[in-house]
Amino acid sequence: GENVEQHPSTLSVQEGDSAVIKCTYSDSASNYFPWYKQELGKRPQLIIDIRSNVGEKKDQRIAVTLNKTAKHFSLHITETQPEDSAVYFCAATPRGANTGFQKLVFGTGTRLLVSP
Amino acid sequence: KAGVTQTPRYLIKTRGQQVTLSCSPISGHRSVSWYQQTPGQGLQFLFEYFSETQRNKGNFPGRFSGRQFSNSRSEMNVSTLELGDSALYLCASSLGTSVQTYEQYFGPGTRLTVT
DSSP states (O other): OOOEEEEOSEEEEETTOOEEEEEEESOTTOOEEEEEEEOTTSOOEEEEEEETTOSEEEETTEEEEEETTTTEEEEEEOSOOGGGOEEEEEEEBOOOTTTOSOOOEEOOOEEEEEEO | OOOOEEEOSEEEEOTTOOEEEEEEOOTTOOEEEEEEEETTTEEEEEEEEETTEEEEEOSOOTTEEEEEOTTSOEEEEEOSOOGGGOEEEEEEEEOOSSGGGOOOEEOOOEEEEEO
C-alpha cells in the first residue's frame, strides 16, 4: 500500500526565514496531496493541497510543489511568523482498484518552530 | 456553515468495555472518514463512509467498526477496549464525489483514554 515519508521531523527557523518540508510517496497512482497544520490541542487544518495534474500551487506565503516523476512534494512557507509554529502533516490519496476515494495516508509530521 | 462536530470530546473507559463515538459532517458533505491519532503511530486511516456505505477500510482489527446514517452523520464503535486504543479519534468530512472535491475537513476529535 501507499507509504508517505516526511522530512525533517523538526525544523527551527528565525522569524522571516523560509521553511521547506519534504514528502515522498510510494504509490505512483496517488492523485491528491494535501497539507495540514495542527496546533497543540487543535484539529488538523487543511492549509493547501495539490492534484496530480498540477506542478505548483501558491496561496499567499504558502506554496506546494509536486514532482510526479520523483514522487515527491514539498511545502514552502516564506516570511515565517511565530504563529506558523505547529506540526505540519503531508498526506497522499492512493488511487488503486477498489480503494475508492477519500483515504488519506499521512506522513509522520514536522514540528516547525519559528522564533521571534 | 457549521464545521465538523464530534461528541463526546473526552471519554475515559476501562479495558474490555465498548465505546461509540459520533461525528456530524459539514452540511452537504456525504463522505465521512475516521482517523486514529497517537504519538507513536501518527495519523492512521480507519474507514470511510459515503452515502451509508463503507467505501474504504484501513488496517485495524474487527473491533473497530462504523456506520453512517441517511443524514450523513457517522458513528464509530470500538468493542473490547484495549489500553492501546487510547488515542485521539478524528473524523473528517468532504463532498467526496470526485478528485475535485477531495478536501477533507476535520472535527475537533474525541480523546479516548482506556484504563
